[in-house]
Amino acid sequence: MTAVAEKSAATxxxxxxxxxxxxxxxxxxxxxDVTISLAGVDLVTVKxxxxxxxxxxxxx
Amino acid sequence: MTTKATxxxxxxxPVLPGELNGLRGVSGAxxxxxxxxxxxxxxxxxxxxxxxxxxxxxxxxxxxxxERTARQHDEVxxxxxxxxxxMPLRLATICTDDNSAQxxxxxxxxxxxxVLADLDGREEWGVxxxxxxxxxAPGVPVGDDISGTAYLLRRRQQLARSDNAAVAAxxxxxxxxxxxxxxxxxxxRHRPQDRRLTGAAQPMVLNAAFLVERTRVGxxxxxxxxxxxxxxxxxxxxxxxxxxxxxxxxxxx
Numbered sequence: 001m002t003a004v005a006e007k008s009a010a011t012x013x014x015x016x017x018x019x020x021x022x023x024x025x026x027x028x029x030x031x032x033d034v035t036i037s038l039a040g041v042d043l044v045t046v047k048x049x050x051x052x053x054x055x056x057x058x059x060x
Numbered sequence: 061m062t063t064k065a066t067x068x069x070x071x072x073x074p075v076l077p078g079e080l081n082g083l084r085g086v087s088g089a090x091x092x093x094x095x096x097x098x099x100x101x102x103x104x105x106x107x108x109x110x111x112x113x114x115x116x117x118x119x120x121x122x123x124x125x126x127e128r129t130a131r132q133h134d135e136v137x138x139x140x141x142x143x144x145x146x147m148p149l150r151l152a153t154i155c156t157d158d159n160s161a162q163x164x165x166x167x168x169x170x171x172x173x174x175v176l177a178d179l180d181g182r183e184e185w186g187v188x189x190x191x192x193x194x195x196x197a198p199g200v201p202v203g204d205d206i207s208g209t210a211y212l213l214r215r216r217q218q219l220a221r222s223d224n225a226a227v228a229a230x231x232x233x234x235x236x237x238x239x240x241x242x243x244x245x246x247x248x249r250h251r252p253q254d255r256r257l258t259g260a261a262q263p264m265v266l267n268a269a270f271l272v273e274r275t276r277v278g279x280x281x282x283x284x285x286x287x288x289x290x291x292x293x294x295x296x297x298x299x300x301x302x303x304x305x306x307x308x309x310x311x312x313x
Contacts, residue, residue, distance in 0.1 A: 015299075016127050017257050018186060021250045021267065022305035023130050023151040 065154050066094075066161045067106045069136040070303075071147040071172045074100040079143050086111075086132045091139075094158055096165045099172050102140050103161055111154055120152075137303045141183075145176045147308040175308060182245055182271050184307060185300035187284060188253070189236050189266035191229040192292055233266035236287055236296075243280045244270035248306045262295070269306035277301070 067086055074095050083091040085104035094101045109115060119125045133151055140146035155161040165172075206214075241247040252264035272280045281298070288296045 016130065017253055018188075018299055019130050019134055020126075020151075021253070022148075022269070022302060023133060 062157070063108050064105050065108050065111060065156055066103050066158050067111065068149050068153045068155060068161055068164075069102040069104075069133060070140045070149055071165065071168070071176070072100050072102060072140050073098065073144050073176060075140075075143050080139075083136060083139050084132070085136045086129050091136055094162050094165060096162055096169055099165060099169045099176070101161060101165050102136055103158070104136075106154065111152065116152060134303075137305075141303040145180050146303055147172060147175055147179065148303050148305045149308075179271075179304050179307065181274055182304065182307075183274055183277070183300065184302040184304045185244075185270050185272055185277070185280060185298065186302060187236070187240060187266065187268050187270065188264055188297045188299075189233055190258075190260050190262040190295045191225075191265045192232070192295060193262060229263075229265045236266055237268055239287065240268070240270055240280070240283060243276060243283055244272050246271040246307055250306070269302070271304060271307045 067089075069085065069091070072093075075093060077093065080091050080093060080102070085091045085102075086106060087104075087110065089104040089106065091102055091104050094103055110119065119129075130151060137146060137148045155164060237247060237249065247268055247270045250267040250269060252267045255263050258264055270280070284296065284298050
């Protein structure tokens with residue numbers, strides 16, 4: 001069986017989405033005095049809004 | 061009033077100080093290690109003017125800033141993962157200072173060691189699946205020759221078909237997930253990505269991450285290749301290897 005030809009992210013925007021899935025939706029959560037990682041839901045909303053705007057702007 | 065804080069990237073086992081030479085984190089600051097017994101944390105110093113409670117929400121809305129910071133964070137995590145087993149922390153995990161970071165590390169030490177042991181010798185792979193196009197869904201014809209009843213009947217059939225297509229897509233996603241999970245130590249399903257972000261014609265039905273033994277990655281990829289050959293081109297995407305972001309979950313209690 002040959003190795004899968006890996007599809008490196010179609011566009012920079014999509015690979016950023018993959019990265020943010022992990023950076024915002026997963027990972028260890030440490031909360032505490034001034035741990036500023038916001039609630040996951042808030043960040044996801046932020047991310048979608050920012051990314052959707054950028055995708056729209058990129059379209060002709 | 062202090063203007064600096066400590067940004068935490070990942071929990072690892074202690075590494076030799078020289079191994080972090082030249083490694084830069086967010087805002088280009090040098091990465092350091094804070095140790096506590098058998099565990100360590102990769103950190104760097106950040107400016108509260110950029111990462112403080114007031115500035116951060118605005119910066120997260122700035123796509124350029126978000127992308128730059130996310131990639132710098134990931135570079136540090138990847139560098140850690142090349143040296144030793146690494147538990148990534150969420151983006152923008154910030155403590156007041158090194159002492160506070162060390163206290164936190166001390167509190168998590170035991171559980172962190174257990175998670176690190178689970179991650180030893182394993183890496184994360186991502187698999188995304190798009191729904192297959194539905195070839196059997198003609199639109200409702202619009203014309204004068206169609207009665208209201210006939211229109212409603214056809215419309216109802218069309219809706220039933222699209223429900224069936226959604227059920228089939230969901231079953232297909234479950235099947236792909238189960239098949240790959242057999243070749244992984246663990247799996248996790250992220251929320252499918254919005255179609256506005258993927259730019260694809262079909263909706264995403266599966267956005268999964270798998271934790272795979274390094275020695276079994278070849279086999280895992282072969283199964284992905286088989287799945288790819290069974291369905292339309294470009295409907296399955298494989299990404300990785302990733303640091304084990306999706307498998308380092310450890311909520312504070």
